[in-house]
Amino acid sequence: MRLVLRQSLIIAAKDTRVFLKDWFGLGFALLFPLMFVLGFSLALRNIGPGDERLTITVATQEEEGVSHQIIGALAEESIVDLTVMEYGAAVRAVEDGDIGGFVAFPADFTSDLQGGLPTKLEVVAQIGDPETEAAILGFANAVAVASSNTRTAVQAIVQLAGEEALPQDMAAFGRDSDLLRFETEQIGPVEAFNAGDFTVPGYLTMFVFFAAALAAEAITRERANHTMERLMANGTRRESVVVGKYLGSVYRGAMQLAVLWGVGLVAFRIDLGFSPATVIMVSVLMVLTSAAFGVMLAGLVRTTASASSAAVLASLVLAPVGGCWWPLFVTPEWMQTLARITPHGWANSAFNKLMLFGAGGGDVVLEMAALAAFGVGFLVIAFARFRLSPHAS
Amino acid sequence: MVTNSPSTHLAHEDSGFLTARGLSRSFDGALVVDDVSFSIGRQEIFGLLGPNGAGKTTTIRMLSTVLAPDAGDVTIGGHSVLREADEVRKIIGVCPQELALYEELSARDNLVFFGRMAGLGRREAKDAAAENLGFVGLLDRASDAVRKFSGGMKRRVNIAVALMSRPQLLFLDEPTVGVDPQSRNHIFETILRLRDEGMTLLYTTHYMEEADRLCDNIGVMDHGRLIALDTPVGLKSAIGDPDEVTLEQVFLNLTGRSLRD
Ligand SMILES: Nc1ncnc2c1ncn2[C@@H]1O[C@H](COP(=O)(O)OP(=O)(O)OP(=O)(O)O)[C@@H](O)[C@H]1O
Ligand SMILES: [Mg+2]
Numbered sequence: 252m253r254l255v256l257r258q259s260l261i262i263a264a265k266d267t268r269v270f271l272k273d274w275f276g277l278g279f280a281l282l283f284p285l286m287f288v289l290g291f292s293l294a295l296r297n298i299g300p301g302d303e304r305l306t307i308t309v310a311t312q313e314e315e316g317v318s319h320q321i322i323g324a325l326a327e328e329s330i331v332d333l334t335v336m337e338y339g340a341a342v343r344a345v346e347d348g349d350i351g352g353f354v355a356f357p358a359d360f361t362s363d364l365q366g367g368l369p370t371k372l373e374v375v376a377q378i379g380d381p382e383t384e385a386a387i388l389g390f391a392n393a394v395a396v397a398s399s400n401t402r403t404a405v406q407a408i409v410q411l412a413g414e415e416a417l418p419q420d421m422a423a424f425g426r427d428s429d430l431l432r433f434e435t436e437q438i439g440p441v442e443a444f445n446a447g448d449f450t451v452p453g454y455l456t457m458f459v460f461f462a463a464a465l466a467a468e469a470i471t472r473e474r475a476n477h478t479m480e481r482l483m484a485n486g487t488r489r490e491s492v493v494v495g496k497y498l499g500s501v502y503r504g505a506m507q508l509a510v511l512w513g514v515g516l517v518a519f520r521i522d523l524g525f526s527p528a529t530v531i532m533v534s535v536l537m538v539l540t541s542a543a544f545g546v547m548l549a550g551l552v553r554t555t556a557s558a559s560s561a562a563v564l565a566s567l568v569l570a571p572v573g574g575c576w577w578p579l580f581v582t583p584e585w586m587q588t589l590a591r592i593t594p595h596g597w598a599n600s601a602f603n604k605l606m607l608f609g610a611g612g613g614d615v616v617l618e619m620a621a622l623a624a625f626g627v628g629f630l631v632i633a634f635a636r637f638r639l640s641p642h643a644s
Numbered sequence: 645m646v647t648n649s650p651s652t653h654l655a656h657e658d659s660g661f662l663t664a665r666g667l668s669r670s671f672d673g674a675l676v677v678d679d680v681s682f683s684i685g686r687q688e689i690f691g692l693l694g695p696n697g698a699g700k701t702t703t704i705r706m707l708s709t710v711l712a713p714d715a716g717d718v719t720i721g722g723h724s725v726l727r728e729a730d731e732v733r734k735i736i737g738v739c740p741q742e743l744a745l746y747e748e749l750s751a752r753d754n755l756v757f758f759g760r761m762a763g764l765g766r767r768e769a770k771d772a773a774a775e776n777l778g779f780v781g782l783l784d785r786a787s788d789a790v791r792k793f794s795g796g797m798k799r800r801v802n803i804a805v806a807l808m809s810r811p812q813l814l815f816l817d818e819p820t821v822g823v824d825p826q827s828r829n830h831i832f833e834t835i836l837r838l839r840d841e842g843m844t845l846l847y848t849t850h851y852m853e854e855a856d857r858l859c860d861n862i863g864v865m866d867h868g869r870l871i872a873l874d875t876p877v878g879l880k881s882a883i884g885d886p887d888e889v890t891l892e893q894v895f896l897n898l899t900g901r902s903l904r905d
Pocket of ligand 2: 701702
């Protein structure tokens with residue numbers, strides 16, 4: 252055990268040394284993805300909603316109350332063009348197709364809040380207009396965030412000064428932590444305002460996997476040039492080589508993460524969402540799983556040529572299927588289902604939830620478990636099939 | 645360099661340091677090594693000769709624990725390659741027929757890596773690398789990537805790597821192929837020096853005069869079988885005056901003139 256650990260660490264260190272001397276490999280793993288991110292961020296910026304300000308319609312069924320305050324506050328924010336309509340007119344406008352949809356505050360919004368009761372926002376949208384739906388849900392999200400900010404402030408005041416310090420109608424607002432929810436079946440498609448929030452994790456996923464899969468080629472080359480057999484005669488265990496190659500790949504993936512997230516944050520001003528730690532964890536899981544894939548692939552193929560074609564093919568097919576090139580949530584249902592057979596699909600689903608839809612760590616447990624399951628599966632096959640000799644014997 | 649470890653002088657003197665008995669191996673139904681038995685004494689240079697495809701490399705792979713024989717067994721220093729491969733691996737060094745090196749790494753990094761994998765500490769491996777590179781005359785090129793070396797220089801690095809584990813028995817599979825006379829002579833001197841320092845060597849080559857000059861004993865393989873086993877003089881005497889006959893004549897006599905695969 253200690254022997255295997257020692258040997259695998261030496262192998263991983265050697266591979267890292269080789270990697271740092273390999274300019275093409277470095278460029279491929281680190282610069283390529285950045286070029287893609289840059290290109291696609293620029294391209295998506297022009298077609299995305301970032302440039303044309305969205306028109307959002309809101310309606311409230313209240314005569315007066317908190318909903319009016321919220322609408323007033325949001326109208327001052329410049330992300331959206333806010334149109335306020337009367338509820339019945341808004342419904343007719345949707346039916347007539349004049350507007351794609353709207354967000355409505357119910358008549359008892361304020362009284363429910365004051366009574367400590369849960370309340371909800373209503374989203375009325377035309378079926379089959381994902382862009383409007385996305386925009387409206389994004390707006391609803393913003394309302395929820397604004398409300399919970401207010402709630403946090405209210406709770407803080409209550410703690411410091413007691414409820415008496417608040418105007419009477421605000422007191423209940425701070426009492427319960429689950430007051431405002433909005434009702435919608437799909438927590439949903441919200442278009443990214445910053446294209447980088449989608450492209451950075453997408454291409455990171457693609458290239459982490461790509462680089463790790465290509466490691467299979469390097470492994471088969473080492474097997475073909477007899478260095479592995481030489482190691483074997485030298486007292487190196489097969490498991491040490493499997494683990495060492497795996498670790499080496501993980502190190503390279505970690506370098507990719509550091510560079511891609513770093514540049515993403517600094518140059519593309521991406522937003523990691525409410526739980527940056529979970530975003531990083533998901534990306535680390537993607538690295539671990541991809542590294543396992545590369546070692547597994549080396550165990551399954553015979554020649555260097557088949558290793559590299561399998562690696563390229565797998566990477567180029569799995570990336571779009573797994574939602575690295577376009578967001579999965581804009582694709583038809585069957586494509587979203589198909590994405591689940593790829594590690595990429597799970598990683599991207601987690602990234603999108605975390606970075607675009609404001610989800611927290613607890614919301615992506617399934618995605619993380621699926622990624623880990625892929626990784627464990629790949630490793631089991633890798634251990635079973637890995638050979639040191641150039642020829643099957 | 646390679647020092648005479650005390651265990652070198654322990655038992656098994658009589659039975660040979662390496663003893664192979666009835667080694668056989670086939671690939672895809674073709675018998676490639678067929679019932680090969682021989683033994684090598686301590687501090688002996690044993691030459692394994694034979695035409696292309698005779699089974700020399702396959703034999704070495706079995707002797708060096710990386711290929712399992714279908715039948716037969718080998719003991720090295722008293723340890724069976726089948727049952728005590730780990731023990732055997734501690735006392736052997738292999739210089740494979742291929743250049744089993746990391747081209748992107750420097751000569752020194754190659755040696756240090758293999759030395760560390762064989763159990764040397766960091767410092768120890770560095771020292772041994774410098775020593776062995778000096779031994780093969782490449783100390784001044786230690787920091788250059790192997791990729792930039794000529795064929796003969798790579799061959800010498802290939803040998804130096806095999807010395808990193810301080811083996812008692814060294815397998816050299818065609819170490820002089822594609823090497824100029826200067827380098828080749830350097831390699832011969834290296835081999836003789838290693839032997840003088842206590843190492844046992846098994847050596848394959850297609851250069852007959854080389855085998856004649858270096859080897860204490862020679863085994864000739866053909867079609868997987870060991871067809872002759874004697875000293876160079878003994879082999880030559882079988883077909884004439886050993887001072888007149890060349891080993892090449894013996895070889896052609898034994899293995900015929902038809903081309904091999
Ligand atoms: N892994 C393998 N799979 C199938 N056949 C093999 C394998 N290894 C060796 N052989 C066959 O075994 C025979 C002996 O090969 P080997 O490499 O041992 O010969 P050799 O004596 O070393 O030849 P050379 O002088 O050309 O190096 C050859 O016919 C070769 O094709
Ligand atoms: Mg050979």
